Amino acid sequence: MRVWVVSKEADLDLTDEQINGWRNFLDLAMAKGCLRTTLAEDSERIIAVSYWPSQEVLDSVVNSEAYEKVGEKVMASWGDQMIPNHELTFNGKILADS
Numbered sequence: 001m002r003v004w005v006v007s008k009e010a011d012l013d014l015t016d017e018q019i020n021g022w023r024n025f026l027d028l029a030m031a032k033g034c035l036r037t038t039l040a041e042d043s044e045r046i047i048a049v050s051y052w053p054s055q056e057v058l059d060s061v062v063n064s065e066a067y068e069k070v071g072e073k074v075m076a077s078w079g080d081q082m083i084p085n086h087e088l089t090f091n092g093k094i095l096a097d098s
Contacts, residue, residue: 004048005088021077032061
């Protein structure tokens with residue numbers, strides 16, 4: 001599974017461009033073997049989660065040219081906010097799920 005967590009600035013709502021940037025990544029993930037994706041927010045954070053059949057499948061997508069292009073669009077939609085507000089990226093194996 002892969003989890004991205006980004007802090008929101010001053011409780012601002014996501015723009016359509018930001019949502020579409022994340023959606024493009026999640027759509028790419030699903031097209032490349034991802035099992036399930038979720039994009040969620042609360043008043044403080046945005047969280048993107050993707051579930052993968054294996055770390056190898058995730059790595060092949062993350063290291064692809066297509067991922068780089070989609071990632072550039074996600075970053076561009078955030079401007080200068082993305083990296084300073086990036087709290088966490090987690091790539092790990094699921095130990096229990098229901």
